[in-house]
Amino acid sequence: MDIIGRVKKIFPIQTFESGFKKRELVLTTDEPYSQDILIEFIQEKTNLLDTIKPKDRIKVFINIRGREWINPKGVVKYFNSIQGWKIDNLLSDNKNNSTISSSSSLSSDDFDDLPF
Secondary structure: OEEEEEEEEEOOOEEOOOOOEEEEEEEEEOOOOOOEEEEEEEHHHHHHHOOOOOOOEEEEEEEEEEEEEEOOOOOEEEEEEEEEEEEEEEOOOOOOOOEEEEOOOOOHHHHOOOOO
């Protein structure tokens, strides 16, 4: 699945005591009723945001993740997250409508170290 839009905000890398790290960006979608979508990049995928700047038009390839959490009172809650794993930086070039890719491929093995 992918989302196309303009980068609204890029957050700094967050590193946790466990060694887990993530970095988030907000993408404003290209549609009549645009949406601001928070997308997280985890572990080595945080590097994909190093060359991206606010206002860049990009295509982000994503996975939608979900998990269950039980709070201390025993109430079950569910959370969703959108994880990016590849970015194509879309440039408006009237000559050939080229796409510059800053991507990295993932296999199903890359998700074995996820904390949930």
